[in-house]
Amino acid sequence: MTAAAKHLTPVVLELGGKCPAVIDSDVDLQVTARRIVAGKWQANNGQACISVDYIITTKDFAPKLIDALRKGIEECFGTDPMESKDISRIVSSNHFSHLQSLMDEYKVYNKIVVGGQRNQKELKIAPTIFLDVPGDSQLMQEEIFGPLLPIITVENVKDSIDLINSKPKPLAAYLFTNNDKLKNYFVQSVSSGGMAINDTVLHVTVSSLPFGGVGESGMGSYHGKFSFDAFSHKKAVLYRSFSGDSSVRYPLYTPEKQKLIKAVMNGGIFNIILALMGWSRD
Numbered sequence: 251m252t253a254a255a256k257h258l259t260p261v262v263l264e265l266g267g268k269c270p271a272v273i274d275s276d277v278d279l280q281v282t283a284r285r286i287v288a289g290k291w292q293a294n295n296g297q298a299c300i301s302v303d304y305i306i307t308t309k310d311f312a313p314k315l316i317d318a319l320r321k322g323i324e325e326c327f328g329t330d331p332m333e334s335k336d337i338s339r340i341v342s343s344n345h346f347s348h349l350q351s352l353m354d355e356y357k358v359y360n361k362i363v364v365g366g367q368r369n370q371k372e373l374k375i376a377p378t379i380f381l382d383v384p385g386d387s388q389l390m391q392e393e394i395f396g397p398l399l400p401i402i403t404v405e406n407v408k409d410s411i412d413l414i415n416s417k418p419k420p421l422a423a424y425l426f427t428n429n430d431k432l433k434n435y436f437v438q439s440v441s442s443g444g445m446a447i448n449d450t451v452l453h454v455t456v457s458s459l460p461f462g463g464v465g466e467s468g469m470g471s472y473h474g475k476f477s478f479d480a481f482s483h484k485k486a487v488l489y490r491s492f493s494g495d496s497s498v499r500y501p502l503y504t505p506e507k508q509k510l511i512k513a514v515m516n517g518g519i520f521n522i523i524l525a526l527m528g529w530s531r532d
Contacts, residue, residue: 261470272411273305275308277448282448286302290450292336297396304394320364323377330367340375362378380400390402419441420467458474
């Protein structure tokens with residue numbers, strides 16, 4: 251953006267962010283877990299900008315969700331994910347070291363409830379789930395971009411919206427629920443680049459939906475025709491004939507002309523009729 255600004259070149263910025271997934275307790279747990287596994291670990295082992303970065307659910311439901319996620323991971327990657335050929339390696343040794351430092355932070359080290367295995371030589375980290383890590387930990391302060399998944403618990407699922415809105419706007423936000431009122435409330439209350447209800451990631455695959463960020467997660471959008479529009483200048487052109495030239499637009503500006511001009515500028519045929527009749531709303 252800095253380079254483009256020197257030349258006044260418009261840009262679309264797709265940035266990142268901590269993409270949340272809110273899980274209600276009325277969901278089909280097996281399907282939900284499978285879709286979270288797909289959106290977190292199958293998608294390049296969490297190394298994707300729209301990957302689920304953290305989960306919010308209620309304290310009572312968290313144990314059931316963790317158990318379902320553990321089973322979902324095992325179904326996809328076997329009892330030892332480190333031996334699975336279907337899970338991606340970490341992109342570089344530097345990023346591996348960074349993820350390792352997040353795992354070893356004293357605030358979260360004892361919060362691991364699933365996974366935690368790693369092999370630096372192979373650049374592999376198993377799907378790892380944390381429960382109730384502190385809000386001021388590094389895991390909750392930056393985009394993880396890896397296979398680490400914190401679960402944050404709240405008393406009421408609606409409290410999750412306040413938690414999301416207290417953070418920078420994410421590139422994607424996910425909600426799993428059968429409650430239509432909660433769906434509407436979530437869509438209306440959470441500002442994010444995109445959303446998926448009862449799934450993860452798939453909204454990016456729909457070319458008829460715009461993809462992009464908002465606020466800290468980016469600006470502008472693309473995909474399909476949105477890509478064409480994003481880099482096209484919409485040039486406004488007005489054609490007129492030489493007829494219909496009104497004296498109202500030219501001096502001298504009498505009080506009657508001023509009323510009519512104001513009515514035209516304010517828009518609305520009713521205002522114009524009032525001005526022509528010498529009346530006003532006042």
